[in-house]
Amino acid sequence: MKIKLPIYLDNSATTKIDPRVLAKMLPYLTDDFGNPASRSHSFGWTAEAAVENARQQVADTVGCDSKEIIWTSGATESINLALKGAAEFYQEKGKHLITVKTEHKATLDTMRELERIGFEVTYLSPETNGLIDIAKFAAAIRPDTIIASVMFVNNEIGVIQDISAIGQLCREKGIIFHVDAAQAIGKVDFSLSDLNVDLMSFSAHKAYGPKGIGALYVRRKPRVRLLPLIHGGGHERGFRSGTLPAHQIVGMGEAFAIAKAEMALELPKLKYLQNKLLTGLQAIPEIYVNGDLEHRVPQNLNVSFNFVEGESLMMAIKDIAVSSGSACTSASLEPSYVLRAIGRNDELAHSSIRFSIGRFNTEEEIDYTIKLLQEKVAKLRELSPLWEMFQDGIDVENFQWDSHDTQRDVILH
Amino acid sequence: MSYSNKVIDHYENPRNVGALDKNDPHVGTGMVGAPSCGDVMKLQIKVGDNGVIEDAKFKTYGCGSAIASSSLVTEWLKGKSLDEAKTIKNSQIADELELPPVKIHCSVLAEDAIKAAIADYQAKHGK
16 A cells, blocks of 8 residues: 555644544535524524534533533633633632643643632642652642642643542542543543543544534533633523534534544554554664553654654654654744653653554554654664764763853753 | 755765764864753864864764754865864854754854864874
8 A cells, every 4th residue: 555645643733634524514614504593593493403413422422411511612712711710710719729740731821820810729740650649639739729620631642640530539629620631532431420520621623523613511510610711692601602613513523423433443443553653663772652651542652762853853754744842843942841740851852752643544654654763763873972972881861061062052042 | 944955965965974983193073062952963083194184074963954064064174274174164054054043053063063173183182
């Protein structure tokens, strides 16, 4: 089979829309274009029925009542609504929130904003495998803690947190528990009916649905209250005003329904590809897998290639589309804060590659990727004075580097 | 990051990669940069009895423009006297490779590597 280049292995960034999803969406852009809020004619009724059907599909996928699902523009908005909305509503109860240093920026930046307006936030450090120590989480709880926020699946290293245990602890202590599940759909088999979770954020485009649509789960029993962020026509029971994009919502519903229906078949296939990729990369010396391998989704593999600089590695493997923890490839000019939080040094953080495998990847593509990495890492190490030093038995990390150059490079980078 | 064709050519076909015997009295070795900054260059020159650079080798850990800058200077150094080599400026390297502004430090590092290699050679000869 002929491989089409570049190969897309960045499915944690976004996924290609499933053709079955697109087919369901298209009629709602053409013949069935009505506004779901129009109560006076069949255009509106048709659109409303489609929106409610999709709400039921999402609810069935995550194991809740459809009345507990609120449409948003995506996981970032869901997280903002959950955290700001609950913090403002419950601020009389307390001012303290708990989260984790490896959360997505949507959570971390929202927490920073809450700090700015007077809340206090504890940012827990995960263990070196990326997982939270429950005892440390328990120790961070204060009498005035009102909200905790933990992601289900980490977007960079793919580790799965123990949401069940953290939820139980939060429920015992009367803390509102929000979970960012943007990366969990189709990857982790869970049901909200089994979990003590009060708020959960979802995204469609990480699960073969369209961009620009997400949802927030808001528990009804026990009831969780929120103040809205976006005011207007009172859509979504006042939680989130704005005309509902019926085509996007239909797409999200169908994408979630497919994820649920096919996960049992899809996960073993992805696990096989992940194992194959891991085994192939392990033939390269001095590589480090970032994050726990056992408590991890099969879609993700994050590997650091020691003694190779990240940007030149990305240049060398441009036939595959992946993400890097290297500063040079991000807008922020800092190496991955997730890898730094699990204790990786700057060099290993810079030389990390996130491979995220998806529904449409093939075994041939994984074979190609392995061969490409083996060749290019060897070539770049031939060029690397650090690799030469390592082979000569010199401790590269503790070598006395010229501090003058260090200073200047920091400024110029 | 969009690189010039010259950078990509040097990156994909680096010239004079390798190592010379650093204990050879004819060889000067310069190593500059630090891994935590993302760039380390090792540049070596072999100087003949007539004071002319006969050979130059490099190894670089760094981005594409760091690799290209060091590859380029190994080409430029061969056949030059030490005094001529000292006149190579980072701006010439940056101009030749059409480096984007955020990558100028790579050319600075290459100039530093030349000076460090010459200094090492001259130290061996008591200068």
